[in-house]
Amino acid sequence: xxxxxxxxxxxxxxxxxxxxxxxxxxxxxxxxxxxxxxxxxxxxxxxxxxxxxxxxxxxxxxxxxxxxxxxxxxxxxxxxxxxxxxxxxxxxxxxxxxxxxxxxxxxxxxxxxxxxxxxxxxxxxxxxxxxxxxxxxxxxxxxxxxxxxxxxxxxxxxxxxxxxxxxxxxxxxxxxxxxxxxxxxxxxxxxxxxxxxxxxxxxxxxxxxxxxxxxxxxxxxxxxxxxxxxxxxxxxxxxxxxxxxxxxxxxxxxxxxxxxxxxxxxxxxxxxxxxxxxxxxxxxxxxxxxxxxxxxxxxxxxxxxxxxxxxxxx
Amino acid sequence: xxxxxxxxxxxxxxxxxxxxxxxxxxxxxxxxxxxxxxxxxxxxxxxxxxxxxxxxxxxxxxxxxxxxxxxxxxxxxxxxxxxxxxxxxxxxxxxxxxxxxxxxxxxxxxxxxxxxxxxxxxxxxxxxxxxxxxxxxxxxxxxxxxxxxxxxxxxxxxxxxxxxxxxxxxxxxxxxxxxxxxxxxxxxxxxxxxxxxxxxxxxxxxxxxxxxxxxxxxxxxxxxxxxxxxxxxxxxxxxxxxxxxxxxxxxxxxxxxxxxxxxxxxxxxxxxxxxxxxxxxxxxxxxxxxxxxxxxxxxxxxxxxxxxxxxxxx
Numbered sequence: 088x089x090x091x092x093x094x095x096x097x098x099x100x101x102x103x104x105x106x107x108x109x110x111x112x113x114x115x116x117x118x119x120x121x122x123x124x125x126x127x128x129x130x131x132x133x134x135x136x137x138x139x140x141x142x143x144x145x146x147x148x149x150x151x152x153x154x155x156x157x158x159x160x161x162x163x164x165x166x167x168x169x170x171x172x173x174x175x176x177x178x179x180x181x182x183x184x185x186x187x188x189x190x191x192x193x194x195x196x197x198x199x200x201x202x203x204x205x206x207x208x209x210x211x212x213x214x215x216x217x218x219x220x221x222x223x224x225x226x227x228x229x230x231x232x233x234x235x236x237x238x239x240x241x242x243x244x245x246x247x248x249x250x251x252x253x254x255x256x257x258x259x260x261x262x263x264x265x266x267x268x269x270x271x272x273x274x275x276x277x278x279x280x281x282x283x284x285x286x287x288x289x290x291x292x293x294x295x296x297x298x299x300x301x302x303x304x305x306x307x308x309x310x311x312x313x314x315x316x317x318x319x320x321x322x323x324x325x326x327x328x329x330x331x332x333x334x335x336x337x338x339x340x341x342x343x344x345x346x347x348x349x350x351x352x353x354x355x356x357x358x359x360x361x362x363x364x365x366x367x368x369x370x371x372x373x374x375x376x377x378x379x380x381x382x383x384x385x386x387x388x389x390x391x392x393x394x395x396x397x398x399x400x401x
Numbered sequence: 402x403x404x405x406x407x408x409x410x411x412x413x414x415x416x417x418x419x420x421x422x423x424x425x426x427x428x429x430x431x432x433x434x435x436x437x438x439x440x441x442x443x444x445x446x447x448x449x450x451x452x453x454x455x456x457x458x459x460x461x462x463x464x465x466x467x468x469x470x471x472x473x474x475x476x477x478x479x480x481x482x483x484x485x486x487x488x489x490x491x492x493x494x495x496x497x498x499x500x501x502x503x504x505x506x507x508x509x510x511x512x513x514x515x516x517x518x519x520x521x522x523x524x525x526x527x528x529x530x531x532x533x534x535x536x537x538x539x540x541x542x543x544x545x546x547x548x549x550x551x552x553x554x555x556x557x558x559x560x561x562x563x564x565x566x567x568x569x570x571x572x573x574x575x576x577x578x579x580x581x582x583x584x585x586x587x588x589x590x591x592x593x594x595x596x597x598x599x600x601x602x603x604x605x606x607x608x609x610x611x612x613x614x615x616x617x618x619x620x621x622x623x624x625x626x627x628x629x630x631x632x633x634x635x636x637x638x639x640x641x642x643x644x645x646x647x648x649x650x651x652x653x654x655x656x657x658x659x660x661x662x663x664x665x666x667x668x669x670x671x672x673x674x675x676x677x678x679x680x681x682x683x684x685x686x687x688x689x690x691x692x693x694x695x696x697x698x699x700x701x702x703x704x705x706x707x708x709x710x711x712x713x714x715x
Contacts, residue, residue, distance in 0.1 A: 387559055
């Protein structure tokens with residue numbers, strides 16, 4: 088699909104780690120736009136015909152490829168890179184997996200699992216989940232960032248001050264993202280496209296879905312941004328909040344434990360009420376449920392809540 | 402105001418700690434409703450005419466009174482108490498304070514501060530903030546819970562498995578809350594009414610505002626609920642999401658540090674852009690901005706985001 092940009096970066100123009108020594112595949116002028124043909128997070132190892140055995144066989148050296156890097160002409164350390172998220176052209180299929188050792192409840196879900204999604208690219212119709220439910224879609228890129236100043240090879244998995252695998256589900260079309268630039272030329276890359284995800288990405292994967300994304304780049308001189316920030320042009324949850332939420336809580340002195348408790352309680356609620364396996368509920372929660380910090384000041388106990396949109400299962 | 406309930410609990414019928422030995426002020430049958438005349442969290446020590454010196458003079462022994470306890474006839478340990486939040490009758494005034502030693506950024510805001518709010522009780526009009534901005538209102542009770550099984554006096558400040566000071570801003574009218582019952586009769590109490598608050602209650606106070614609240618009680622037998630949960634009848638953020646959000650992030654291996662970073666970055670953004678003191682931005686963020694966990698699986702770094710609704714300052 089032609090997203091009407093100034094340049095196109097193809098899927099093979101990608102890399103698998105952050106390293107400011109990787110040569111740029113393209114230089115753009117501020118104000119220009121680029122279409123990126125983003126692969127899914129498995130780099131094509133999983134397809135619409137994959138089964139759970141393919142999850143076990145994943146080669147992690149290939150995981151989470153990012154298109155780029157793009158050099159932004161004139162970008163200097165201390166500037167901010169403004170990335171306008173223009174449009175997505177989704178592929179119509181995706182996958183959600185439980186990958187052993189990965190995910191918020193990895194200890195409780197040691198076995199692999201895989202769900203293959205099919206969705207309509209021409210309408211905004213929610214995607215049907217085989218075990219039950221319909222998930223509203225909102226495409227975004229999970230990994231979006233620039234090269235860190237520190238030399239050497241840095242894992243693609245964790246996000247950093249310069250962005251990367253932030254998995255922020257509201258970086259949807261219309262959003263303006265600002266990234267702190269640490270090296271000359273910025274060296275921007277993007278990947279890990281998702282058709283939908285809840286806040287937290289609790290099982291470790293979203294609706295992982297290859298798609299093209301169009302972005303425009305501008306420079307904010309000497310912004311000295313401490314961390315990524317973004318502006319959304321409007322509401323972020325109206326595609327799924329129409330029927331309200333079921334909400335579970337985790338309460339205690341550790342935010343991570345409280346988050347795990349809140350999610351466990353939702354998995355128990357959904358799997359019992361809708362006759363779904365715990366694994367199916369876990370994957371479903373990851374693609375549409377949100378982790379929020381309800382209270383972080385009433386020492387010594389905090390409240391983390393997990394919001395599951397009722398429209399998905401009602 | 403008459404909220405058309407079966408019973409009324411007045412402001413003086415209150416207590417200041419959780420203790421299952423406190424005798425109930427009323428016994429109700431399942432299905433009955435009660436109106437509670439909830440005091441503000443200072444128990445009247447702060448008024449619409451208070452100044453910052455009154456914050457310094459606060460007697461903490463009087464803080465956070467809760468109306469009750471109410472005995473629910475026939476309630477047994479293991480049952481759940483279903484609390485239907487029927488209606489609020491707000492008072493039209495409130496306060497937000499920075500109380501030294503209290504709040505997510507207590508180390509960075511050691512001085513006291515106080516803002517007095519006035520709002521219209523007959524319309525849904527946002528409340529004007531003196532330093533700038535208009536905050537949409539959504540009343541709820543910060544403290545709502547039942548007595549713990551463990552004997553003795555327990556502080557009113559932290560929430561627990563049985564609820565309490567959860568400060569969950571979406572426990573608004575129409576919500577159904579389920580609380581785990583640990584003692585015969587449940588022994589329900591409620592207080593800490595807020596006219597508005599963001600997820601996190603980051604400065605430690607909301608728009609603290611006395612108001613009457615009407616609740617209805619039912620029992621779910623042998624629910625064996627692990628932690629409070631609730632159901633919202635519809636969207637939870639449409640009163641403030643119309644113009645989207647400004648969002649800042651905190652990225653790192655500790656959720657608490659990431660939350661602090663995200664909030665600090667928002668305070669810097671707002672105070673710079675709107676020529677507001679950092680303290681004013683801190684109080685404003687507490688009453689309308691939301692802490693969310695965007696990503697909690699990409700080890701070793703998590704992303705906590707702070708969402709500030711643009712409608713407040715645009």
